[in-house]
Amino acid sequence: xxxxxxxxYAVMALADLARFDNLNPVSLRDISLRQGISxxxxxxxxxxxxxxxxVQSVRGTQGGYILSKKAKDIKLTNIFDAVDEKVKTVxxxxxxxxxxxxxxxxxxxxxxxxxxxxxxNHFFEEKNLEDLIKENTERRI
Amino acid sequence: xxxxxxxxYAVMALADLARFDNLNPVSLRDISLRQGISxxxxxxxxxxxxxxxxVQSVRGTQGGYILSKKAKDIKLTNIFDAVDEKVKTVxxxxxxxxxxxxxxxxxxxxxxxxxxxxxxNHFFEEKNLEDLIKENTERRI
DNA sequence: TATAAACCCGACTAAAATAGTCAAGTATCA
DNA sequence: TGATACTTGACTATTTTAGTCGGGTTTATA
Numbered sequence: 001x002x003x004x005x006x007x008x009y010a011v012m013a014l015a016d017l018a019r020f021d022n023l024n025p026v027s028l029r030d031i032s033l034r035q036g037i038s039x040x041x042x043x044x045x046x047x048x049x050x051x052x053x054x055v056q057s058v059r060g061t062q063g064g065y066i067l068s069k070k071a072k073d074i075k076l077t078n079i080f081d082a083v084d085e086k087v088k089t090v091x092x093x094x095x096x097x098x099x100x101x102x103x104x105x106x107x108x109x110x111x112x113x114x115x116x117x118x119x120x121n122h123f124f125e126e127k128n129l130e131d132l133i134k135e136n137t138e139r140r141i
Numbered sequence: 142x143x144x145x146x147x148x149x150y151a152v153m154a155l156a157d158l159a160r161f162d163n164l165n166p167v168s169l170r171d172i173s174l175r176q177g178i179s180x181x182x183x184x185x186x187x188x189x190x191x192x193x194x195x196v197q198s199v200r201g202t203q204g205g206y207i208l209s210k211k212a213k214d215i216k217l218t219n220i221f222d223a224v225d226e227k228v229k230t231v232x233x234x235x236x237x238x239x240x241x242x243x244x245x246x247x248x249x250x251x252x253x254x255x256x257x258x259x260x261x262n263h264f265f266e267e268k269n270l271e272d273l274i275k276e277n278t279e280r281r282i
Numbered sequence: 283t284a285t286a287a288a289c290c291c292g293a294c295t296a297a298a299a300t301a302g303t304c305a306a307g308t309a310t311c312a
Numbered sequence: 313t314g315a316t317a318c319t320t321g322a323c324t325a326t327t328t329t330a331g332t333c334g335g336g337t338t339t340a341t342a
Contacts, residue, residue: 001145044331057288059288086143090149108277113149115264135253185320199318
């Protein structure tokens with residue numbers, strides 16, 4: 001079980017953005033340099049973030065991105081959702097009305113994975129961007 | 142972020158085993174049929190479980206596997222460990238003494254992933270095989 | 283008004299991981 | 313001695329990931 005780069009990068013980039021967007025839009029080029037993430041890849045990620053209205057774009061020279069809402073109102077859940085970073089534990093759910101193994105009952109461990117998903121999602125639900133940058137600036141090395 | 146089949150299968154198979162191993166060893170063939178998991182793949186998984194002393198093998202006809210300890214004493218952590226299903230969130234840790242981005246500091250989100258790992262591992266630490274089959278037989282559909 | 287900085291978009295691709303399969307054993311019971 | 317079941321290691325197809333690439337369009341500013 002691992003987190004993908006897309007999700008990690010999205011959070012890193014937004015945390016960076018949240019720190020620097022006080023007045024002017026922040027360009028992906030700057031984020032790319034500061035965070036060490038490929039510019040092309042960042043564009044893909046921000047395209048998704050924009051569609052889910054987490055950021056707004058400003059085109060043209062001196063353009064870039066700004067947060068659509070306050071950092072406090074952007075939960076990690078929202079971010080992961082936007083970039084399709086989902087917590088997937090069971091295959092079971094896919095198969096329409098049947099149970100997990102093609103049988104008519106839930107598989108032995110079905111409830112376990114459900115609980116796990118909830119457990120993880122709860123973590124993401126409780127954290128927002130503001131928490132993130134606060135914690136970080138306080139505990140900087 | 143997703144759980145791999147290896148981890149899911151290991152837990153499913155052990156839950157199955159825990160239910161049926163009262164007296165005799167349980168063959169992988171039976172588990173394969175009941176749980177719908179490829180026999181060859183199960184063999185790989187049980188090889189690992191045996192090396193970590195979670196199960197014991199009984200060779201020959203009427204052979205199979207039995208649990209090495211009581212279901213109650215097998216935590217999910219142990220199972221995941223055995224089959225190399227780890228919770229990986231950060232790349233950061235790999236690079237020896239440097240920080241995350243090749244810089245000398247931790248990346249903005251480093252602490253977040255640490256917390257997440259702990260959060261998930263805590264879940265696995267608290268659950269054991271016995272919990273699993275109890276819950277399940279109680280709530281069977 | 284030309285130019286450069288930036289966003290925008292879709293197609294493509296290399297590498298890694300996953301989820302197996304396959305083949306050739308060895309041990310044990312009946 | 314045959315059948316059942318574990319043991320081991322190598323091989324492989326598929327899928328996912330993590331990008332790259334090549335073309336745009338928009339807009340501030342010199």
